[in-house]
Amino acid sequence: MTDEIDGRRQPTLQDVAKVVGLTANTVSRALNDRPGVNPATRALIKAEAERLGYVPNVHARSLVLGSRRTIGVIVTNISNPFFSDLVSEVELQAGEAGYTVMLLLSYESANREREAINMALRSGLDGLIAAPVRERSNAWDNVIRAGIPLVLVSREIPQIEADFFSTDNEAGIRLTTDAVLRMGAKDVVLVDEDMPFSTIRLRLEGFRRSLEAAGLPFDPRTQLALVPPPRSFRVAQSWQADDAYRVTSDLFDRGRRPDAFVVGDDYYALGLYRTLRERGIRVPEDVLVMGWGNHPFTRFMEPPLSTLLLPFQDVARQATRRLLDRIQGTASPEIVTHRIVPELVIRASSTR
Structure with a gap:
């Protein structure tokens, strides 16, 4: 291994590569669990990256891959325990898959919901999980037309083609x-x-x-x-x-x-x-x-x-998994509707 980096700045991918004595391409493949890297080498690279405090540049990655690795969640408000618990579970599931979550609130207002949708469209999010305020609005049609994967939870919009997960x-x-x-x-x-x-x-x-x-x-x-x-x-x-x-x-x-x-x-x-x-x-x-x-x-x-x-945990897990599959292109083409029976x-x- 070569000399350590200057501890006063944020370590880069090139810094990790320099410390382990390998190319930046090899380090990138190892950190992203791509094939072609020896398991022992992969473990060493991840350990050194963690020790150095390396954090991937998500914005730069999105420019290359066309993805921000960020999903939006639109709910009415988080004082509703169902939605607060659902958002927490979505964040956990998305985080395990390497995605961050942007939370947007509508407060049961159609105008606030439209603003939240427009913010999601401007932000270039990879996908949306949403509990809509109204059963139909042009704003949701804009999401579909933009090709942004959309999964609805709790409240259904039968007129648009979107996967739906809810309590029965x-x-x-x-x-x-x-x-x-x-x-x-x-x-x-x-x-x-x-x-x-x-x-x-x-x-x-x-x-x-x-x-x-x-x-x-x-x-x-x-x-x-x-x-x-x-x-x-x-x-x-x-x-x-x-x-x-x-x-x-x-x-x-x-x-x-x-x-x-x-x-x-x-x-x-x-x-x-x-x-x-x-x-x-x-x-x-x-x-x-x-x-x-x-x-x-x-x-x-x-x-x-x-x-x-x-x-709520099952709803959140299934909705998040479906959205990630849509984003990654691995989802089945049909629209899925799944209502989960609660427990007495x-x-x-x-x-x-």
Whole structure:
């Protein structure tokens, strides 16, 4: 090996090559796990590169390969635990493949979403994973026309050709609704967002199917307590507990006395629990409650909340793998749609 480099500057590929006494081409092949390098030599080169603190110049690499090795993730906001967990898992999976992640937020605003998409297009990202705000917009068409690989998560846009991975919302709400029906519930109320998303539409359909399969009528005028949609500037999660508190309080004030509630998020159950406490209604003796999301606080509610464990890790892993395959040209040509059934978690709030 030759003399060490000047420690006051960032080591380059040529510096690594000089230290190990090999050509820059050989060092590059070894660091990128390309063939033609002896395993012992490859190990030596990687060890010396790490010791020297060598970091690849991603920008220079992108000029040569036509790739920034960066993917974009567009979600509504990261105060939603599902999206924060999903982004974390995408970052882990992408990082293992040598990609970095650019996070862009829409805050449930169509204008902010369009700005995020335009930023992604200007940045020359290799691909996008996104949970769209609206089911159709010209901005998403621009992504497709630009030839940027796109994978949607959680919310679907049926009109465009993009792979899609999500929790199976219809199957999930049927699991929770069927659970309270098996316990003898006859008057079940669904508490969920009033938003034009495929997730909400599928949950409504699953709720209707469960009631009808049990021989119960489905009447949206009496069996739904919909939480008002969020304003576009609201940064916090749209499913605030106080929203659920208001709509369920109003429900009881109008003389309704359901014997079961299924909710579209565990945060709604927090508001519902307050409504029930104020009226002296006991869970589960008087009313059964089923949540959605298995957030950490659900085990500590009184009584502990039955809920759904969402497969965010599987969704993120499969979406990221599909996007990387699209970027690298190894994906099958057909459009993939995969909905993963969540897992029912039974606790005291739904059992008698």
